[in-house]
Amino acid sequence: MAQTDGQSFPEIVEVNVGGQVYVTSLDTLTAVPNSLLWSKFTQSAPGQLAKDSKGRFFFDRDGFLFRYILDYLRDRELLLPEFFKERKRLRKEADFFQLPELSRRLAAVSKDGSYAEPDGGEPEEAELTSPVTTTTTTTTISPSSSSDRALRSPGNNSGYITIGYRGSYTIGRDIQADAKFRRVARITVCSKISLAKEVFGETLNESRDPDRPPDKYTSRYYLKYNFLEQAFDRLAETGFHMVACNSTGTCSYGSNDPGEDKLWTSYTEYIFSR
Known part of the structure; x- marks a missing residue:
């Protein structure tokens, strides 16, 4: 009709x-x-x-x-x-x-x-x-980049992604003094919306910042898994390289009771570029 x-x-x-x-x-x-x-x-x-x-x-x-x-x-x-x-x-x-x-x-x-x-x-x-009709300029590049495609789409390729997490380590009682391991509660993602979705796809949790246009930026996304290395693998697969990182000093939480575990926490960020 x-x-x-x-x-x-x-x-x-x-x-x-x-x-x-x-x-x-x-x-x-x-x-x-x-x-x-x-x-x-x-x-x-x-x-x-x-x-x-x-x-x-x-x-x-x-x-x-x-x-x-x-x-x-x-x-x-x-x-x-x-x-x-x-x-x-x-x-x-x-x-x-x-x-x-x-x-x-x-x-x-x-x-x-x-x-x-x-x-x-x-x-x-x-x-x-x-x-x-296209004019292509050939440039000598390093071996690590030689497999990159010659044509790139401007605006979609380059950018930065910051991965952040608050990690904690538990130090047990004296009898378990060697029982230390890292706990990651949540891995946050800060970047341009389209870039984050390109890299992490359906493993990206957008519930805290929904309905954002692809060309905007966010600092409220986080991943649906808690394995840092899995995030690093995904970033490496999509051509990102770590360019910087920073971390707070560790601080401990817990009572003065020697029978209770002590919890040490710190906040760390990794900055990736492509």
Whole structure:
């Protein structure tokens, strides 16, 4: 059913996609004819679409990946961040939103995550974008960086992530004087929203700072696990390197009763860069 008079969509549209709020133009949402968004926002009236409690149009899809859908709708190009590991899920989103050209480009990635280059083609991002004339500057880099892709998407790659935790060590009674081990109550994450989600994905707990736009920053996220090394492994896999760390001095808690354990605590932060 086409829109009726008095029930047209505004030029600036707020959409809630899986809890992530986006503000974009109606022209962007309807840029690809016969796509799902085009159908929703040209062939329906505003009252026919699902809305959240604040009146924003709601789609029960992956809110983080929707940013790449919007990027594609704006200029028909797709620049994925380096070490992006959710191409299969993004292709699923492209299929849902009925964007066959985007789905076709993503399908070019082989099942093992590497790009299929039968004739020694260009790096991955070059294929994912529309054909354009590109000038590439070759720079000598260190061996550790030689496997990096030549093309990088500006704004999505670089950044800092700070990992913080309050650790405690228990020193038992004299008979257990060697019984020391580290306890980590919670690992906090401070960074740009999109960067944190790219690195930690579904292991990121966003309950303390929900509905934040991807281009904003937060210091209230934390991880769903308590193993520092697991967080470090994930950061290393996505190309981050530790550049600094700091820690408070330890302080002890406990009674003067020698029969009770003493608890020593400290707060530590690790700063990673890419």
